[in-house]
Amino acid sequence: MRVWDLPVRVFHWMLVILIATSWISAEIGGNAMQIHQWSGLTVLMLILFRIAWGFFGGTHARFSSFVRSPAAAVRYGIGLIRGSREFHPGHNPLGGWMVMALLLSLLIQAGTGLFANDDIMLEGPLAARVSKETSDLLTVIHEVNFNVLLGLIAVHILAALFYLVVKRENLILPMITGDKLLHDDDQSAAPRSAPLWLAALLLGASAAAVWLLVAD
Ligand code: HEM
Numbered sequence: 001m002r003v004w005d006l007p008v009r010v011f012h013w014m015l016v017i018l019i020a021t022s023w024i025s026a027e028i029g030g031n032a033m034q035i036h037q038w039s040g041l042t043v044l045m046l047i048l049f050r051i052a053w054g055f056f057g058g059t060h061a062r063f064s065s066f067v068r069s070p071a072a073a074v075r076y077g078i079g080l081i082r083g084s085r086e087f088h089p090g091h092n093p094l095g096g097w098m099v100m101a102l103l104l105s106l107l108i109q110a111g112t113g114l115f116a117n118d119d120i121m122l123e124g125p126l127a128a129r130v131s132k133e134t135s136d137l138l139t140v141i142h143e144v145n146f147n148v149l150l151g152l153i154a155v156h157i158l159a160a161l162f163y164l165v166v167k168r169e170n171l172i173l174p175m176i177t178g179d180k181l182l183h184d185d186d187q188s189a190a191p192r193s194a195p196l197w198l199a200a201l202l203l204g205a206s207a208a209a210v211w212l213l214v215a216d
C-alpha cells in the first residue's frame with residue numbers, strides 16, 4: 001500500500017540534506033554563511049510546504065490522520081514497552097508528536113535565523129527590521145534551539161533503529177519507496193492520494209512566501 005506520497009518523501013530527504021548543509025556551513029563560517037543562508041531559507045520553504053501539505057495532502061500526510069491526543073500517545077507508548085505489535089500504516093500516535101516537535105523546532109530554527117546576526121559576515125535578511133538587542137536575543141534562541149533540534153533528530157533516528165532492530169519493523173524503507181506491506185488483520189481503508197500538481201502549486205506558494213518575506 002502506498003503510504004508516503006512523493007511530496008512527503010522528497011520533503012523528508014531534502015530536509016536531511018539541507019540540515020546537514022546548514023550545520024556544516026555554520027561550522028565553517030565566513031563565506032560559507034552565504035550557503036547557510038540559502039539552505040536555511042530552503043528549509044523554511046519546505047516547512048511551510050509541509051504545513052500546507054498537512055491540510056491538503058493525501059491521507060497519511062494530513063495532520064488530522066496522525067495528530068492524536070496525548071493520552072493516545074501515552075497508551076501507545078505503554079503498549080510498545082509491553083511488547084504489543086499494534087500496527088499503524090501512517091505515523092503512530094507517538095511518532096505523530098515527534099513529527100510535530102520536529103516541524104516546530106525547524107520552524108523556530110529557520111524563523112529565528114531570519115533575524116540572527118554573527119557580528120561579522122552575515123545578518124539574516126530581517127535582522128535590520130529589529131533592534132540589535134532583539135536580533136541578539138533571536139540569535140541566542142537560534143543557537144539554543146539548534147541543540148534542541150539535534151536532540152530531537154537523535155531520538156528520531158534512534159526510534160527508527162529501535163523499530164528496525166527490536167520490533168523488526170522497517171520504517172525507513174517506506175520513507176524511500178513510499179510503500180508498506182499491510183498486515184493480514186489490517187482493516188484500514190485504502191488511503192486517498194492528493195494530486196502532484198497541488199503539491200507543485202503549494203511548493204510554489206511557499207517559495208513565493210519566503211521570497212516576499214525576505215525581498216527588500
Ligand atoms: C536531519 C535529520 C532528519 C529530520 C529533520 C527528519 C524529520 C522527519 C520528519 C519531519 C518526518 C515526518 C515526515 C512527514 O510526515 O512529512 C520524518 C519521518 C521519518 N523519518 Fe526522519 N528526519 C531526519 C532523518 C532521518 C533519518 C536519518 C532516518 C533514517 C534512519 C529517518 C527516518 C524516518 C522515518 C522512518 C520516518 C517515518 C516515521 C514513521 O513511519 O512514522 N529520518 N522525519
Ligand code: HEM
Binds near residue numbers: 026106109114117119
Ligand atoms: C533549519 C535551518 C537552520 C539551521 C539548522 C541553522 C543552524 C545554525 C547553527 C548550528 C549556527 C551556529 C550557531 C553557533 O554559532 O553556535 C547558526 C548560526 C547562524 N545562522 Fe542558522 N540555521 C538555520 C537557518 C538559518 C537561516 C534561515 C538564517 C538566515 C537567513 C540563518 C542565519 C544564521 C546566522 C546569521 C548565524 C550566525 C549566528 C552566530 O554567529 O551566532 N540560519 N545557524
